Amino acid sequence: MRYYILLMLTSLLWAGNFVTGKFLVGHASPLTLTDLRWAIADIFLVPVVWISDKKLFPPLRALVPLVFMGLTGVIFFNVFTYLALTRTTPDNVGLLSALNPIAIAIASFIFLKEKLSVRQVIGMVVSLCGVVVVVTKGRISGLTHFQVNSGVWLMLAAVGMWGLYAVASRSAMKYVSPYMATLWAGLLGVLFMLPFDLPKLTSVQLNTPFWSSILYGAIGGTVVAMILWNIGIQRVGETKSGMFLNFNPIFTAALAYVLMGETVHVSQIVGTLIVIAGVSLFAIPKAHKRLIRQAA
Template sequence: MMWAGNAVVGRLVVGHMPPVMANAVRWALVAVLMAPWAWQVLRQHEALRRRAGYLMLIGALGVGSYNSLQYMALRTSSPLNVTLIGASMPMWMMLVGVIGFGQRATPRQLGGALLSCAGVVLVMSQGSWAHLREVRLVPGDLLMLLAALTWSIYSWLLVRKPASMQGEPAWNWAEFLWLQVLFGTLWATASAGVESAVVGHSHPWPADAQALGTLVFGLLFIAIGPSILAYWGWGQGVRAVGPTVAAFFSNLTPVFAAVWAWALLGTAPQWYHPCALVLIGAGIVLSSSTPAARPTSTSEPAA
C-alpha cells in the first residue's frame, strides 16, 4: 500500500525536483528520522569493518539504485507503464533465484505468477483489450525493468547473507535498515552529484511557495511510509516466505493505487478492481502453498 502511494506522490515530487536528487534527499531524511533508534550501532567498529562490503552492496541496490531508477522512469514514463512493468517482478525474482542462488522455480510458482500477472493486466487494461493496446513503451520503461532487476537481487541478498553477517552482533531491524540507508545514501548522493553536473540543475528546490509545500509534504510521506514502514515490512516478509513468494505481493500495487485514488481523489473503484484482487490473491495462495518456496531461515532479521 505504501509503495502504491509512492508511485502517486513520487510523480509529484519529481515534478518539482530532479529525480536522483529527490532520491538522495529522501534517504538522507530517513537517516535522520531513524538515527535516535539505531545510532548506537556505529560503536561496533569491528563488525562494521567486517560487514562493510555487504552493506555497501545492498545499500547500492536497494536504496541507491532502485529508487533512483524508479523516479527517473516516472519522469519519462507514465505511472500506467511503470506499474505494468512492476508486474514482472515475480518473473525477475524467479530468474535471479534460479541463476544466482540455486533456487528452483516450481510449477505452482509459475502458475501463481501467471494468475497474479493476469490480475495486474486486468487493472491496467481497465477490463478492455482496446485500452491495453494503447499502452506504448518509452525509454523510461527500460529504466523500470532495470529497477526490477536490482530489487530482485537486493531481495535475495537479504535472505542469502554471506558468512560475515552470521553470528554476533545480531542487529535488530532498525539498526540493519539504518545501515543500509547510510551506505545507500552515499551512492544516492554521489549519483545526485553526477546528475547535477550532467544536467546542470543549479537550484533543485522550487521557488514557488505552493510547489515547495507540495515537495516537502511529499518527501515526508515518502520517507516515513514507502521508506521506513514499507522497507521494514518487505524485509520481514522476505525473511518469512522468501523473495519469490514475496514478489507476488508487489502485484497488489495497482489495486492499492485504486484505493489511494478513491481516498484522495474520490475516484470510485471499478468492477475490474475486485476481480483483479481475486486473481492476484489466487496467485499468491498458489505460489506460497509449496514448501519449496520457503528459504532456509537466517539467524537475524532482514529489515
C-alpha cells in the first residue's frame, strides 16, 4: 500500500508541474525549459545518488536502457507534448494523456510479456472513463467534436513514448537503483538536447517567479517525482504504476482551483470518484490477496 501512496504523491507533484508550466511557457521555449529543468535536477540528483549508491557511474550493461530512458521519457515525451499543444487544444492533449496507462500496459505486454487479467482490463476502462468525465467536464457529447489533426497524432506519439520509457525504466533498474536511473536518464537527455537547444537558446523575463517555478519543476516535479515513479515501477510494475497517472488531470484541476482560482465542477468530483474506483479495482485487490495469504 505504501508504494501506491508514493505513486499518488508522484501524480500530485506532476500536476504541480502542469500548473507552473502554464506560466513558464511564456518565458522560454519548450526545449529550453526541458533542458534547463533537467540540468538543474541533475545537479541535485548527484549527491542523492552518491549518498544512496556510494557511486555515480552505472555498469555498462545498464547504458542501453538508460539511453532509451533519456530519449523517450526526458526528450521525446516532453517535445511531442509541447508540439501537440501548438496544434490542438489542451483538452484534447489532456484527454489523450489518459491513454498513458494503456500505452504502458501494451508496451509491457509486447516487450516484457506481462499479462493482464480481466479485472485489470476493467479497472483500466473504468479509470479512463473517469478521466474522460473530468477532461470533458461531464459533457461526454463533446467527444463527437474530437478532431484527429496533427496535434492529436503528436500527442499519441508522446503517449507511446511514455509506455516505452516505463519499459526501459524496468530494464535499467535491473542493474541500477531508481536514483541512479533517474540521474543518468536526465544527464543523457540533457546531453542529447544541448546541440539542438544552444543555437536557439532564447528566454525572456528571467525574474524571481520564473526561477521559483523552474526550481519547483526541477526539484519537486522532476527529482522527487521521477524517483518516486521509478520506485513504483521497480516495486509494483509498469502497468500498476501507470494507472496512477490517471490522477494527473484531477490533481491539476484541484491545484488550479487553489492556486489560480479556477472553478471546480461537479463533473470533476464525480470523475475523481470514478478514477479512484478504477485504480482500486486494478491494483488494490491483488495486494489484499497477498495479505490474506501472508496471514494464512
